[in-house]
Amino acid sequence: MIGFCDLHYAVKSIFLVVTFVAVCSSICLLPRVFSRKKLMPKLLVPLCFLLSGAMLILFAAQVKSAHPSWHISPIIESVTELPVILPILLLLAVITTLLTIVIKEIKFEKNSITRSSVKESLDSLNTGLCFAYKNGMVMLINHRMNNLSHTIFGRNLQNVNAFWENLSNGEIQSGVTRLSMGANPSLRLPDERVWTFSRKVIDGITQLTAAETTKLNKLTEELKEKNAELTVMNERLRKYGENVDKLTREKERLETKVRIHRELGQALLLTRRYLQVDSDNTQELLNILKRNIAMLRLESESLKNDEPLIMLMKAAHSAGIEVLITGQTPKQEDANRLFFEAATEALTNAVRHADAKKLCVELTEDDKAYFVYFTNDGSKPQNKIVEGGGLGSLRLKTEQIGGTMEVLYQPEFVLKITVPKKRGDVL
Amino acid sequence: MINVLIVEDDPMARQLLEIYINTSEKYNHIQSVESAALAEFCCRTNKVDVVLMDVCTAMNASGLDAAEKIKKSFPDTKVIIITSQPECSFIDRAHKVGVDSFWYKSSAAEEILSVLDRTMAGEQVYPESAPSLKLGNTFSENLTDRELEVLRELVAGESDAAIAEKLFMSLRTVKGHIQSMREKTGFRNRTELAVRARESGLIINNK
Numbered sequence: 001m002i003g004f005c006d007l008h009y010a011v012k013s014i015f016l017v018v019t020f021v022a023v024c025s026s027i028c029l030l031p032r033v034f035s036r037k038k039l040m041p042k043l044l045v046p047l048c049f050l051l052s053g054a055m056l057i058l059f060a061a062q063v064k065s066a067h068p069s070w071h072i073s074p075i076i077e078s079v080t081e082l083p084v085i086l087p088i089l090l091l092l093a094v095i096t097t098l099l100t101i102v103i104k105e106i107k108f109e110k111n112s113i114t115r116s117s118v119k120e121s122l123d124s125l126n127t128g129l130c131f132a133y134k135n136g137m138v139m140l141i142n143h144r145m146n147n148l149s150h151t152i153f154g155r156n157l158q159n160v161n162a163f164w165e166n167l168s169n170g171e172i173q174s175g176v177t178r179l180s181m182g183a184n185p186s187l188r189l190p191d192e193r194v195w196t197f198s199r200k201v202i203d204g205i206t207q208l209t210a211a212e213t214t215k216l217n218k219l220t221e222e223l224k225e226k227n228a229e230l231t232v233m234n235e236r237l238r239k240y241g242e243n244v245d246k247l248t249r250e251k252e253r254l255e256t257k258v259r260i261h262r263e264l265g266q267a268l269l270l271t272r273r274y275l276q277v278d279s280d281n282t283q284e285l286l287n288i289l290k291r292n293i294a295m296l297r298l299e300s301e302s303l304k305n306d307e308p309l310i311m312l313m314k315a316a317h318s319a320g321i322e323v324l325i326t327g328q329t330p331k332q333e334d335a336n337r338l339f340f341e342a343a344t345e346a347l348t349n350a351v352r353h354a355d356a357k358k359l360c361v362e363l364t365e366d367d368k369a370y371f372v373y374f375t376n377d378g379s380k381p382q383n384k385i386v387e388g389g390g391l392g393s394l395r396l397k398t399e400q401i402g403g404t405m406e407v408l409y410q411p412e413f414v415l416k417i418t419v420p421k422k423r424g425d426v427l
Numbered sequence: 428m429i430n431v432l433i434v435e436d437d438p439m440a441r442q443l444l445e446i447y448i449n450t451s452e453k454y455n456h457i458q459s460v461e462s463a464a465l466a467e468f469c470c471r472t473n474k475v476d477v478v479l480m481d482v483c484t485a486m487n488a489s490g491l492d493a494a495e496k497i498k499k500s501f502p503d504t505k506v507i508i509i510t511s512q513p514e515c516s517f518i519d520r521a522h523k524v525g526v527d528s529f530w531y532k533s534s535a536a537e538e539i540l541s542v543l544d545r546t547m548a549g550e551q552v553y554p555e556s557a558p559s560l561k562l563g564n565t566f567s568e569n570l571t572d573r574e575l576e577v578l579r580e581l582v583a584g585e586s587d588a589a590i591a592e593k594l595f596m597s598l599r600t601v602k603g604h605i606q607s608m609r610e611k612t613g614f615r616n617r618t619e620l621a622v623r624a625r626e627s628g629l630i631i632n633n634k
Contacts, residue, residue, distance in 0.1 A: 227586075230586055231586075233618060234584035234585065234586060235584060237582070237584040237618065237621055237622070238583065238584035240622060240625070241582060241583075241584070241625050244625050244626055245483070248511075248512070248628065249436075249437060252437055252440065252511045252532070253437055253439050253440070255511065255532075255533060256437070256439045256440050256443060256532075257439070259443070259533065259535070260443065262535075263535065263536060266535075283452075287450045287451070287452070288450075290449075290450050291446055291447075291450040291536070294446040294449070294450065295443070295446060304438060305436065305438055305461050305485060306461065308462070308485070308486050311460065311461050311462060311465065311485065312465065315458070315460050315465045315468060315469060316468075318458055318469075318472075318473075319468070319469075319472030319473065320472075321472075336486075337486050337487055340462070340464065340486045341464050341486070341488070344462070344464040344465055344467075344468060347468055348467055348468045348471060351468065351471055351472060352471060389496070389499075390496075
């Protein structure tokens, strides 16, 4: 029988190379099989490693013994003289075992969820994802999140807590822009893509995610622009409504003038008829003439309305009540209207509940707001004022324009209203 | 003599009404005020038998709001609303707040005095229907109540979302009503619809 020592040098070399490959393969497989639960691969792979390793050492020593200075031990010599079929069969068995285990490993990798498959799937996500311990130390991170950290801060993500803080306040790379901060910070990267980050703590584990919101951001910006346009348009519409009010009044006045002319014409015709038929109903004729003259006077007069508080003073004066006003009326339209309404309410209440003869109106203002105080000289309220329809409605209107209303009853009745100045009105 | 209070912000219209009252034998003009906010006070301090009041008065005070207060505090005082505005909701609201009579300002002196006489005789004088107004290709009576509600908010300058929230409807429904009104009137967009509705006097807000 031919032993290994009788083989041709080239065949020996091939045998040794194949054995070496088997040794390397079994070394590579060792950590994998020991991470699995199955027992058989855990036994077979070390056995293959030992057998192939022993063969490599023995046969390599035999090949080396060809050198004159090398003295081979008798045990090695006797092994190499064994029929060559034995080591070949042994090597084939080792290779077959290893191949079987490799194929099973590949199948297992493909069909089972393993640590590496989880990592692999996370890395293939377009969303940035990172899990960390409470202290911020990274547990699992995918490529996208690491790339984002690199693009934003120029370094890998080491600590989630520090990363989260830096998203809002830290130094960022040039070309990166912060779009919005708060619960979900958004940043625009140099490639014009927008990423929104969010953080969530699940059972003590921090989950950090980054989603690409470029389209959403674009749509939101477009929506904001459209809303701004709409707000401007609605405001213009509101102002237009006010202008239409003025125009309507002018139109109404014109119609009144037309009506006066029409009635004057009718009155003249009636007068003529009365004179022609020599009617006895002189009282009716007198009334018509009186109306005629009054109308003619009306046309020649320049008619103008009083200022709001003068209107109030006149109405109060006709009822024997004096209204004392100090200070200037607000320039702000909503405050002016509200203060006038409050004044009429205060006047009505002063007459109704306090039998007052004097109403004091004190108007003041500072940089931020307009104030009005109403007091009267009537009987002082004994109990807390219960706000009925009038004061209740006034409070509602005050609050609708952002103001505040206070009703005091001790030591005397005081109605105090504050209306904040609008931005354009603040000095 | 029947005491009359006139509430009218337009000085010419106010004085014209004063002339009508002063030249009649039955009525006595006791006071005129520009703002409806002062009407209740005047009723409280004077013996007022009837109030002749406009809807839109000085300082944005509503004659209809004032009428409601007067009818609550002085149920015997008659209130006649006179307006030049064809606003579709005025008549309904006047009925609701207990206004005795409702008439239009453009009427001749005799007609207004006749409304006064009939009201004082206990009659409720109202126009048979709200005036029909042309709005684009349609007339005001062809718009539904809900459409008019949406139109009112539109004229006030509210966004579609705000209208939906205020009127308890979905955004889609609001858009549907606006689209329906645009189709009926033939107006190109919501702004034109709002502007024309306001110009025609069909919608007058805050009154």
